[in-house]
Amino acid sequence: MTDAYPDPRAVDTAGDDAAAPAVPRAPPLFVDAEGAARWVKALPVTDVRAACDDVLDQFGALAAIDLQPRERARVAEVLRHQVAFLHTELARRYAGKPQPAVERDRVAADQAIALWQGLWEQYSACLKPLLEGDAELASVKAKLLQRGIHVGKQLLLAYGLARRVPPAVLWQELHAYYRLVELLGCAATAVTDPLMPNGVGISCYSTYSHALLLGLADPCAMSVKQIQLADRWLEMWARKVHPGVATRDTDGPVILVDLDAAAGAALVAAAPAEPSASKRFAYTDKLATSVRGRLKRLQTGANPAELQLGHDCSVEQCGTLLAYLEARWHQPLRPGVAAAPASLALCSGGLDAAFFRVGGRTFDRRGPLRPFGHQSAKHLATLDALSGYDRGRDEAQRTWAWERWEGADDGQEATLARKEAAHYRWHLEQLVVVDDGKRVRAGYVTRVAQGDRDELALTLRFWPAAPAALVVRPVSGALSDEPPMPALLLAETADDKACLILPPGSFNPGRALRAIEGGPERRFRMLRLMQRGADFERVGFEQQPR
Numbered sequence: 001m002t003d004a005y006p007d008p009r010a011v012d013t014a015g016d017d018a019a020a021p022a023v024p025r026a027p028p029l030f031v032d033a034e035g036a037a038r039w040v041k042a043l044p045v046t047d048v049r050a051a052c053d054d055v056l057d058q059f060g061a062l063a064a065i066d067l068q069p070r071e072r073a074r075v076a077e078v079l080r081h082q083v084a085f086l087h088t089e090l091a092r093r094y095a096g097k098p099q100p101a102v103e104r105d106r107v108a109a110d111q112a113i114a115l116w117q118g119l120w121e122q123y124s125a126c127l128k129p130l131l132e133g134d135a136e137l138a139s140v141k142a143k144l145l146q147r148g149i150h151v152g153k154q155l156l157l158a159y160g161l162a163r164r165v166p167p168a169v170l171w172q173e174l175h176a177y178y179r180l181v182e183l184l185g186c187a188a189t190a191v192t193d194p195l196m197p198n199g200v201g202i203s204c205y206s207t208y209s210h211a212l213l214l215g216l217a218d219p220c221a222m223s224v225k226q227i228q229l230a231d232r233w234l235e236m237w238a239r240k241v242h243p244g245v246a247t248r249d250t251d252g253p254v255i256l257v258d259l260d261a262a263a264g265a266a267l268v269a270a271a272p273a274e275p276s277a278s279k280r281f282a283y284t285d286k287l288a289t290s291v292r293g294r295l296k297r298l299q300t301g302a303n304p305a306e307l308q309l310g311h312d313c314s315v316e317q318c319g320t321l322l323a324y325l326e327a328r329w330h331q332p333l334r335p336g337v338a339a340a341p342a343s344l345a346l347c348s349g350g351l352d353a354a355f356f357r358v359g360g361r362t363f364d365r366r367g368p369l370r371p372f373g374h375q376s377a378k379h380l381a382t383l384d385a386l387s388g389y390d391r392g393r394d395e396a397q398r399t400w401a402w403e404r405w406e407g408a409d410d411g412q413e414a415t416l417a418r419k420e421a422a423h424y425r426w427h428l429e430q431l432v433v434v435d436d437g438k439r440v441r442a443g444y445v446t447r448v449a450q451g452d453r454d455e456l457a458l459t460l461r462f463w464p465a466a467p468a469a470l471v472v473r474p475v476s477g478a479l480s481d482e483p484p485m486p487a488l489l490l491a492e493t494a495d496d497k498a499c500l501i502l503p504p505g506s507f508n509p510g511r512a513l514r515a516i517e518g519g520p521e522r523r524f525r526m527l528r529l530m531q532r533g534a535d536f537e538r539v540g541f542e543q544q545p546r
Helices: 033-041 047-065 067-093 103-124 127-131 139-161 168-184 204-217 223-238 284-297 315-330 350-359 374-382 395-399
Strands: 254-258 266-268 280-282 340-347 402-407 411-417 431-435 438-451 456-462 469-472 485-491 499-502 512-517 523-532 538-544
Touching: 033 067, 047 103, 067 103, 067 139, 103 139, 127 139, 127 168, 127 402, 127 469, 139 168, 139 204, 139 223, 168 204, 168 350, 204 223, 204 254, 223 284, 223 315, 266 284, 266 315, 284 315, 340 411, 350 395, 350 431, 350 438, 350 469, 350 485, 350 499, 431 512, 438 469, 499 523
Parallel strands: none
Antiparallel strands: 254 266, 254 280, 340 402, 340 431, 402 411, 411 456, 431 438, 438 456, 469 485, 469 512, 485 499, 499 538, 512 523, 523 538
16 A cells, blocks of 8 residues: 555655665564454553554564564454554544644544554455455455555544545545455445444445445534444445446435545436446435435434434434434435635634724623723723723734635635634634625535645535624513623524624523614514524524614
8 A cells, every 4th residue: 555644653754865774663562463462452541642652563574574464454453443442542632623723633633643653554464465366365355455445444543533624645545445346246245343342244345335425425524522423323234225337216415436546426317328437336326315204304303313323412413413314325416506716714703803803893792881990091081081982903913913815705605715824723613704805704614624735624604684783682580680792693694584693602592682882772582592602692583672
């Protein structure tokens, strides 16, 4: 396999006057499965980073020696369980973190990827002997290839959790594994896999389909919880999608795979009339039955556990994810409004930042009904009580600076990229205000992906109405003095009802709010929570008479 995944412990020596002499690699501490099991049992895991370094050292040592292919496969099977455990621990540190990642998160993600890559190389070292007819491997060819494809799928998972775009070489190698599966005629041979406890009918083709469907779901646009649930559900559902060379008449979409391509599968409306020999086709009708059937039963009162969706997810979580997966797996993209090239200025930082950029002034948390303290009164006196003075403007301009992004914008959604160092760190469902030079819009982040050469990509979705900044105060008892809150008001449009954008935790059905700045006094009564973002809540309301 191509070494496309650098060891995170490597030191860049480029530019040295003389190359340092190669340091002989120490021999591995074990050369058989029994020795590997004893070593793993004695490996201290209280220091996860050190344990990862130890495992990576052994992968490097094993790759440098000649080992009987069957024994190498047995050793890899033992180490696979340890890699899975260490990845779980590392994922707690890096999964779903804002991008660009800080050093601690980046190192943890690098280690997780390097672990799976080191393990993949052990399985791949057995492929040449398998093709050459090694008698000891012939009886376990299906298991060996399924394990290799599973490790590739785990690499996709690790990249998705790290909000990184999988490199082209990963897909190329997964496709190469499946070519070999077809060549050896073991695509549908049943195997067992203790790392897939929910798996039903596991085989090489189902594990490959698992990877393809996970890629189609686009983990960079999913939360960590959604990625984990989708991966678990695919252990049960992936066998319903079988890539093959045959095409058939169908009214539904087709999953198209090109084994010569450097990308995963694509969902298309119909198969090409004259496909090349490298094309494979899979049909989604059985998978659609599973997804849509469960979605319908959730809507009629069934609970996730009885639908085999799990005990650790709510009806709302399952319904949202099933609807998303149904769109990704069964609804090919249709031509819409053409996106125009765009250069957009972005600002993020929660409701305070949005209030400042939309309203042109900073939000004063003291509120107009709170008495000024001695220092505030003295400060205003020195300014001769100038009207319109905003004491926080200069700091706000620095903290919530505009950040320039390039890409395409169709009015409802923007796909943007940036190579320069980012002022903000970006995550899913993050409130964002955008200035295109003609108008200011508000929306939220729907996808974050770190690509090659440190390019960061975002997808934003905009609310149709122009935002207006308000200061609101909860209406309560006469003796209560609740603090004011910043808010954005989005008026009703043909595409959406009127709503308020409020700080997290603000929603309470029936709770009343009073606008105390930003126009004439108005009262709003909260009706429903329309969207819960990472740093905001979008709330439907009815306006009450004063």
